[in-house]
Amino acid sequence: MPRPSLKDQRSEEILDAYLTCVARFGLEGATQERIAAEAGVKRPLLRHYLGNRDQMVAALNAHVVETFNELTDTLAVALAGALNADDMVELLFTEDAVNDPRLLLAWQGLSVSSGENPEMRADLLDSLEQFLKVLSDTLHRIVPAAAPAKTRAVAQGISSCFVTLDSLSPLSPPAEWRRELKQAALLLARTLEVPA
Amino acid sequence: MPRPSLKDQRSEEILDAYLTCVARFGLEGATQERIAAEAGVKRPLLRHYLGNRDQMVAALNAHVVETFNELTDTLAVALAGALNADDMVELLFTEDAVNDPRLLLAWQGLSVSSGENPEMRADLLDSLEQFLKVLSDTLHRIVPAAAPAKTRAVAQGISSCFVTLDSLSPLSPPAEWRRELKQAALLLARTLEVPA
DNA sequence: ACCATTATTGTCAAAAGTGACAATTAATGG
DNA sequence: CCATTAATTGTCACTTTTGACAATAATGGT
Structure with a gap:
């Protein structure tokens, strides 16, 4: 009706x-x-x-977090096929869906103004933690022998390179930077495979 | 008078x-x-x-860029005493002056809204490039044998970890993250010292 | 004491942004 | 065709933010 x-x-x-x-x-x-x-x-x-405005911000936050989490899940599936560090980094830095800088930029925009809103803050932090966990778990599967703390640090570093890439996009940095950040992630990942 | x-x-x-x-x-x-x-x-x-407002934004941008550049210069002096990768990362992640997240946060805030202002964009980009150059030059001095491209990639990765640390501060992330990002930078720097 | 210059404050008008409600239009089931 | 529900638009009042100017207070030299 x-x-x-x-x-x-x-x-x-x-x-x-x-x-x-x-x-x-x-x-x-x-x-x-x-x-x-x-x-x-x-x-x-x-x-x-x-x-109203507050509700719009809350809705956007929920949307961003949800999208980010879905992306993380998708990535987790894709990473299941990664056999070594090179595969992993390759997947991370080529996934087209991930390559929408708006999501990360909005994520950061929300995070700076999340001081007054503990719920938003927690959701944003959780979404990043989940992303880190996927990276960390993948690394652990690929190189089980590596120390957990080291694996975790590598995951942080790779995530950092990944995030930086998008957060710099408004400045339209030189194209080399993308390759350099990717290679940094690669070098970092390889440190697990060649234990001292 | x-x-x-x-x-x-x-x-x-x-x-x-x-x-x-x-x-x-x-x-x-x-x-x-x-x-x-x-x-x-x-x-x-x-x-x-x-x-007025536009002039204030321009003044802030100039101030942020100038402060960042001064900080880079200070860092360059401090890094001149670094003998190896460990020294370098230690200096980077302990310098108190650098540890004011406001500067990086403002830098990012300015960068997102710099699309309409090419001058701002260029200055911001230059300031980061200068920072990268200091890291890269220091690495090259420490490990002259490393390939320039690899050195540059490592500098990008370290810079990335460094920047991420401050940009996450509004979320007040767990304290471990700081150590993890620092260790990621350290692992990355060491990849130059142990050429395959 | 007086003058020149600057700091500091007061105040108002214009513009931008937001919230809320009424009115209109459109689509679907009966 | 009618009734119901939702989409869509129009419009007004309120608040916030900004721009601009005038007026006052303070300081150092003459």
């Missing part, structure tokens, strides 16, 4: 536009007008679907 | 307060009222000393 609800679809579209704006202007710079323009809708629709 | 000018001192104070606010609220979230409150002055003073 009722008109069919577009809530899910429209919410996704708006959140995606929101994500774009946060990546480009920062969390506080992502005004409702910019979001609406980006999404190609009128401003009042934002409120209709996502609520 | 005239009243003595406090322009330099006050400008520094205000810029420091500005830096604090940008680190905490992001660039767009650093309103003049927050800055004024943080600096302990009335809002019109900001305009008196630094001009």
